[in-house]
Every structure is written in C-alpha cells, then in structure tokens.
Amino acid sequence: MARGAYHHGDLRQAMIDAAEAVLAEKGVAGFTLRECARRAGVSPAAPAHHFGNITGLLTAVATLGFDGLADAMDHAAEAATEAGGNRLRAIGEAYVATALERPGRFRVVFGQRGLNADDAEFKRAAARAFGILVRETQSELPQAEVEQDLFSRLPPSFAGDPDLPEILFTWSVTHGFTTLLLDGQLDFLAGPGGRVALQKLHSEKLVALLLTALRTREPVR
Numbered sequence: 001m002a003r004g005a006y007h008h009g010d011l012r013q014a015m016i017d018a019a020e021a022v023l024a025e026k027g028v029a030g031f032t033l034r035e036c037a038r039r040a041g042v043s044p045a046a047p048a049h050h051f052g053n054i055t056g057l058l059t060a061v062a063t064l065g066f067d068g069l070a071d072a073m074d075h076a077a078e079a080a081t082e083a084g085g086n087r088l089r090a091i092g093e094a095y096v097a098t099a100l101e102r103p104g105r106f107r108v109v110f111g112q113r114g115l116n117a118d119d120a121e122f123k124r125a126a127a128r129a130f131g132i133l134v135r136e137t138q139s140e141l142p143q144a145e146v147e148q149d150l151f152s153r154l155p156p157s158f159a160g161d162p163d164l165p166e167i168l169f170t171w172s173v174t175h176g177f178t179t180l181l182l183d184g185q186l187d188f189l190a191g192p193g194g195r196v197a198l199q200k201l202h203s204e205k206l207v208a209l210l211l212t213a214l215r216t217r218e219p220v221r
C-alpha cells in the first residue's frame with residue numbers, strides 16, 4: 001500500500017479523485033475498481049466500505065458530474081444576466097465547455113449504463129441539472145409558466161407537460177452537438193479554427209435557430 005496516498009477519513013474522496021484520473025487517461029472502457037484502488041494507495045477491498053462496488057463509485061462520479069454541470073450552467077446564466085446576454089445561450093456554452101473539460105466524467109454521466117439511478121444524491125443532482133435546462137427553456141417560451149420549484153419533486157415528472165417538446169428540443173440540440181463534438185464526429189467541418197470554431201458556430205448560429213423556434217411556437221390550446 002502506498003503511504004501518504006490519503007489521510008484518515010479521506011478514503012472516499014481519494015477514490016473519487018483516483019476514479020477521475022483513470023477516466024481521464026483510459027476512459028470508461030479502461031476503468032476498473034482495482035486500478036482506482038491502486039492509485040489511491042489502498043487494497044482492492046478497501047473501497048467497498050464507501051461504494052460497495054464499481055457501480056457505487058461510478059454513481060458517485062456521475063453525481064459530481066451532474067452537480068458540476070449544474071454549477072457551470074447556473075454561474076453562466078447569472079453572468080449572462082449581469083452582462084445583458086442571453087441565459088439560454090450561456091448555459092448551452094457552459095454545457096459544451098464542461099463536457100470538453102472533463103470528457104471522462106461527462107461520458108459516465110450520460111453514457112454509462114449500470115449506474116445506481118435510485119441513489120438519492122444521484123437523483124438530486126440529476127434533477128438539479130435538468131431543472132436549470134427546463135427553467136431557461138421555459139423562460140424563452142411565450143405563455144409558459146416557468147418552473148420555480150422543480151427541485152422539490154424528485155425525479156421531475158414531465159409526462160403530459162405542454163412544454164415537454166420544447167424542453168426535449170433544447171436538450172437534444174445542446175447534447176447532440178456536444179456529443180458529436182466530443183466524439184470527433186464534427187472534426188471534418190472544423191477547418192483551421194478547430195473545435196473553437198465549431199463551438200462558436202454552436203453559440204452564434206445553432207442557438208439562434210433554437211431561440212427563434214422556441215419564441216415563435218404556437219400557443220398551446
């Protein structure tokens with residue numbers, strides 16, 4: 001066991017840090033609990049106390065991922081308000097930037113099956129991130145009642161919600177672009193500007209199309 005890898009009482013955080021490092025270097029495909037334990041300087045059996053198994057550890061990482069995404073979007077929205085910018089555009093930019101900054105974590109959040117979806121903290125964090133997207137989408141819709149108390153209902157239930165098509169439209173545009181960019185599927189379109197140019201295209205053009213569509217929707221009868 002490596003000495004000094006963690007201080008007493010910090011095993012949980014040490015394992016999460018190790019998991020993030022493994023994800024950054026090897027991705028989800030190369031992720032193992034044994035490798036995380038080795039990097040944290042503990043025996044392979046030690047993490048079971050906090051996480052139970054690999055599902056528990058990945059769920060903890062995904063929870064951090066949702067909270068990190070929510071923090072980034074919230075801060076971006078507030079900064080946009082102060083600067084006189086558009087909040088929905090700002091959270092879209094934050095969504096893309098967060099994924100590019102921590103691609104391993106992002107893939108766990110949205111691409112990893114086998115997470116513990118019943119974990120209370122995971123559900124809270126997921127609802128928080130989704131709630132910000134809902135709030136800012138509804139703020140652009142004519143005759144929409146903006147959800148102010150979304151976090152009080154976990155998980156959020158939108159079956160039959162009149163704004164659901166627009167909410168899914170916003171998420172699909174944002175998440176779809178982010179995933180294509182992250183996977184390198186848009187690199188052939190980038191040109192000399194690379195991914196920065198593609199991010200600018202998203203921010204200036206795709207979001208403009210999205211806003212036009214949201215603002216001109218037919219009122220629900």
